Amino acid sequence: MKKVFKASILAASVAFAFAANAASISSTPAQLSKEGLAVDLVHEAQVTFDVVVTKDHAATSVITLTFPDTVDFETNALAGGACVLPVVNGQFTCGDVSFDVGAGNFTFDDVAFDYDDNTITFKVNIGNALSANSAFRINIGDGAGVDPILTGASNVAYSSVFGATAIETGSGTIAEEVQQFAVSVATDGELNGVIERAVRKTWVSGSETADTDTLTLDFVDAAADVSNPAFADGTVITLKGDFSDAVTHAAARWTSAEGATVARVDATTITFTYTEAQFASAAAAGEDVITFTNPANANVMEATTFTASVAHDFNSLTAGAGVAGDEVLATNADAGEWTLDAAVINVPYLPINYGLSSNIEVANHGSTDAEIMAEGFDQNGKVYDAVVVKTVAGETMGKISENDLKTAFGIGADEKVKLNVTFVIDQDADKVTLVPYYKEGESRINVMSDQYKADDIR
Secondary structure: OHHHHHHHHHHHHHHHOOOOOOOEEEOOOEEEEHHHHHOOOOEEOOEEEEEEOOOOEOOOOEEEEEOOOOEEOOOOOOOOEOOOOOOEOOEEEEOOEEEEOOOOOOOEEEEEEEOOOOEEEEEEOOOOOEOOOOEEEEEEOOOOOOOOEEOOOEEEEEEEEEOOEEEEEEEEEEEEEEOOEEEEEOOOOOEOOEEOOOOOOOEOEOOEOOOEEEEEEEEEEOHHHOOOOOEEEEEEEEEEOOOOOOOOOOHHHEEEOOOOEEEEEEOOEEEEEEEHHHHHHHHHHOEEEEEEEOHHHOOOOOOEEEEEEEEEEEEOOOOOOOOEEEEEEEEEEEEEEEEEOOEEEEEEEEEEOOOOOEEEEEEEOOOOOEEEEEEEEEOOOOEEEEEEEEEEOOOEEEEEEHHHHHHHHOOOOOOOEEEEEEEEEOOOHHHEEEEEEEEEOOEEEEOOOOOOOHHHOO
16 A cells, blocks of 8 residues: 555655646545534545655745635644654654655654644755655644544645745645535426316316325435444425415325324415434435325315425434534425416406406417316405306307306306406417407407417517
8 A cells, every 4th residue: 555655755746747737736635514513513634735846846845735715723732843754655753744755765853833823844954855745744733633623615725935936835635624414306306287177176087096195305314424424313304385274285285105193274384393313314215205095086276386495403313402503405396386287377357247247268370179267256355166168169269258257257247356267278388369359339358368478469
């Protein structure tokens, strides 16, 4: 192993002979959990990195390594000192710092720590100049308790001088902060049910299996990849959608494969709460699958768009002990949607029995017949359930008259009603056009529908 290491240092020396004119510092940076740091879990271990210089360093040149305040040498009282010579297999020790110069014929001496400036200085030993493109390894600490303490992302800066003359500088990374926990909606794992338009209790054949729709969530706990892992303590996933039907969207309709506790908070919110063990199980599996079930097609399902937000709690110790922290892993992430198998067009205003003759012209551009259902409410808050009002043949025009709506909704001849009507049409949205209007004398007053967006109006 020693021969391989020495060969690699020599190879690096040759490679860096053509590099930019600055010292190079390389290492395998320690991976620090951001969550672990948030609950005071630090990394206490030996710090190791390699240095390749690009300029000659005469004997007695002074090298300074400067560290940020995220590197603590003082707590464990790391100290320098004179270097123990002779060099054995390219290695020698100077207090709590050791060097490996491989096959190099240079050595260092007089290692000193400065706690105030957070620096380590040492000298190129007398009689052993450090030539350009030389490489050496530095180990700080003994790996057994007398070690630096890392409390965050850290770099080391290299600088060298000969007397009052600067030689070169350089820098490198020795520690990085990484996210330990993550929860997200899986790619292609969103809710995607297509609701049959007439009864609205079943999925369109082939869009979903039987009476269920699933949401797949990806879980990550990178505890094995970080040096200071925190522990999951509790996670709440908030699913937003249209849950106004208390029966259809009751908590019992939703289940978590990992056994998370499900609660219907209100008409727009359902939550899934995970214990530490449940989160760990989901992370080990890589996912949790949330399933909606409409047993025996019992209830009407509402077309809705879903979003998922994730709030996560963690601790420095298990079972809620120690220092606690929290973070947001996702905010209003796209969790899919349920859509109706139809074109849905809303007309916000149609006067009925005001002597204005409200009408809706319908163009069916498709080659198949289009059955049209209407539902709505009026200015008094009365709700009109969905009912078929017309069928328009393919590639032709049809008209829904005021009398058609009165008959469909059971509106009396003397009832003055201002309707908000939603038309649910058995046709692709891009193959049907609605033109609503009413007459006032000889004038025809067009009514806008939500089929026309602002950027479509000229």
